[in-house]
Amino acid sequence: MQFFSDFFHQKVPRAGRETPGYFQRALLCCNGLLIIYFLICFLFYPLANNGVWEWLPPVFIAGSVAGLWLAKHQSLRINLLFFTVLSFGWVAWNVYAFGWSSGTQHFLTLMLVFIFFNVYEYPLVKLLCFLAILGFRVWLFSWSQSHTAFYVMTASANTVYQTVNTVGFFLMLASICVIFSTSIQDTERQLRLRNQTLYKKAETDPLTGLPNRRAMVEMIDHYRQANPGDLFSIAIADLDFFKKVNDTYGHNCGDYTLVKLTELFVQHANGHYHVCRWGGEEFCFFIPGRNLDEAGVIMNDLCFAVERMQLSFEGNDFSVTITIGVEENDFSSPLDELLGSADKKLYLGKEQGRNRVVV
Secondary structure, three states, X not given: OHXXXXXXXXXXXXXXXXXXXXXXXXXXXXXXXXXXXXXXXXXXXXXXXXXXXXXXXXXXXXXXXXXXXXXXXXXXXXXHHHHXXXXXXXXXXXXXXXXXXXXXXHHHHHHHHXXXXXXXXXXXXXXXXXXXXHHHHXXXXXXXXXXXXXXXXXXXXXXXHHHHHHHHHHHHHHHHHHHHHHHHHHHHHHHHHHHHHHHHHHOEOOOOOOEOHHHHHHHHHXXXXXXXXXXXEXXXXXEOOHHHHHXXXXXXXXXXXXXXXXXXXXXXXXXXXXXXXXEOOEEEEEEEOOOHHHHXXXXXXXXXXXXXXXXXXXXXXXXXXXXXXXEEOOOOOOXXXXXHHHHHXXXXXXXXXXXXXXX
């Protein structure tokens, strides 16, 4: 029941004035195959009816040619309505002329495929179309049981005609399904890539390209859950006197400084730690497998590397320093307390004169 409930409550997008690309390709392909199919039928009838030509197939050939034009120039609803009339007419005439055994009633299935793959139509309309097609097929079958076919074909001719109809139907059905399924797969792949891009943007700092705070917290939480007994340390670094850099050289220089620091952090990491932009001029370091002393050594090296780095922006040469607070996982405190402890050590380093590591 939930399946049917979901079907009837699905949202329907507003249809445009033109036929969607994948529907247009399916209609073009189907009408093209119908032209070939109707032509074969036209040439077949004299062989099945003692040389008697039947001139109705050329009318349907003209209808399929019109369907090709409609697929390129008219809306989806008009195309489907025209294809429905064409299919109903062909099936009804064949049952009248050659009886139920002609096999053309299978072409009604093509309409079902077009209707149910039409995302721009309301579920109730799809259901009504389904019931109409089902009712028409049942009525045709009942009618054929009480009426004799207008043309009487030989057994061999009937076998050939059924083969032509079966091959034609399955070619069109396969073509439509391939086009629709390919479109769905392409849409799903594009959506998945788009979601991956959005997910990456949601966890990436746009200026530095580093993971942001959210991504870092998720990384540490995942590490703790996967490795509950493993050691790790956390460090928070803050750029000293960053406001002075912005005020002296401008905010573009501030951005330049953060980007250059990022490049240094990534180069210096060498697999020892992960770094993210924590916010503003603050950076967070996740150092797996290292105790407080070992993490302190790594951060001291980084602190010295930053001090030695020479920066130049628009002819202005300058250098910067950072202050870092380091904390070790105690296997009991939640992550926010460890981060808070590292942050307190950072500000202790600021009070002690900056450009230092506090462990």
